[in-house]
Amino acid sequence: MHVVVNAAMSADGKLSTRERTQLAISGEPDFERVDRLRAESDAVAVGVGTVLADDPSLTVKSSSLRANRVDAGRAVNPARIVADSRARTPADAIVLDDAAETYVLVSEAAPVERRSALAERGATLVTAGEERVDLLRAFATLQDEGLEAVMVEGGGELIFSLFDTGLVDELSVFVGPQIVGGREAPTLADGEGFVEAFPTLSLSDVEQVGDGVVLTWTVDR
Ligand SMILES: NC(=O)c1ccc[n+]([C@@H]2O[C@H](COP(=O)([O-])OP(=O)(O)OC[C@H]3O[C@@H](n4cnc5c(N)ncnc54)[C@H](O)[C@@H]3O)[C@@H](O)[C@H]2O)c1
Numbered sequence: 581m582h583v584v585v586n587a588a589m590s591a592d593g594k595l596s597t598r599e600r601t602q603l604a605i606s607g608e609p610d611f612e613r614v615d616r617l618r619a620e621s622d623a624v625a626v627g628v629g630t631v632l633a634d635d636p637s638l639t640v641k642s643s644s645l646r647a648n649r650v651d652a653g654r655a656v657n658p659a660r661i662v663a664d665s666r667a668r669t670p671a672d673a674i675v676l677d678d679a680a681e682t683y684v685l686v687s688e689a690a691p692v693e694r695r696s697a698l699a700e701r702g703a704t705l706v707t708a709g710e711e712r713v714d715l716l717r718a719f720a721t722l723q724d725e726g727l728e729a730v731m732v733e734g735g736g737e738l739i740f741s742l743f744d745t746g747l748v749d750e751l752s753v754f755v756g757p758q759i760v761g762g763r764e765a766p767t768l769a770d771g772e773g774f775v776e777a778f779p780t781l782s783l784s785d786v787e788q789v790g791d792g793v794v795l796t797w798t799v800d801r
């Protein structure tokens with residue numbers, strides 16, 4: 581499996597405001613880059629925090645990129661993955677519509693009635709971990725399902741955990757020209773934070789986009 585984390589952050593490293601309201605960090609050229617990354621992926625993953633804050637669709641927006649996928653014998657959209665320890669994804673979340681297959685990763689602690697509600701909406705549930713999703717086990721199951729190229733779009737809690745478990749191969753981040761501030765505002769990697777043995781990165785590309793920059797790193801092994 582190849583896991584790419586992609587996000588947009590302000591110059592001070594924030595993914596959104598302290599109120600978790602969506603923030604226009606990048607613009608159209610970056611959305612097109614994200615769309616191309618989605619189109620190349622077998623699946624696009626987010627944490628349930630992102631579903632609750634943004635209600636994203638995670639689909640490919642460009643009709644020509646969708647057509648290319650179909651021509652190549654792939655599904656029109658990549659599958660969607662939601663890491664959701666307690667099955668909090670709302671039944672009317674856009675990620676549960678029929679535009680793509682959706683996997684919801686839950687833990688043993690997810691209430692049975694919430695799991696049933698998601699299964700009724702057509703989601704495929706993957707259970708791994710007691711209180712929290714065991715990402716190593718869950719991603720191994722997803723790989724068995726044929727998902728090889730996985731793009732992770734956030735948020736900060738999920739991104740930290742994926743680095744913590746050593747699952748990330750590549751990081752690309754748009755760094756935008758604004759300061760958001762706020763100690764409660766989500767950053768690129770939240771969670772508990774590393775104190776020692778930090779994951780290290782090797783820079784593979786730098787591209788200026790307007791007053792921002794797209795940085796691409798590979799994760800050192
Ligand atoms: N700028 C961007 O590119 C971008 C992208 C995505 C999200 N966001 C923003 O990020 C915020 C949401 O981020 P967040 O950090 O609150 O939530 P998140 O999206 O990272 O989701 C966190 C949730 O994931 C689930 N999860 C399951 N297993 C987990 C594990 N092992 N480790 C960690 N989480 C696990 C838990 O239920 C947890 O509550 C929103 O404000 C959203 O707007 C910004």
Ligand SMILES: Nc1nc(=O)c(N)c(NC[C@H](O)[C@H](O)[C@H](O)COP(=O)(O)O)[nH]1
Nearest residue numbers: 588603604605606614634636637638639
């Ligand atoms: N590239 C990018 N620039 C930004 O300025 C910004 N705020 C995001 N944020 C990611 C966002 O939080 C969403 O999760 C998805 O971008 C929504 O995806 P859809 O369009 O619904 O498919 N992403």
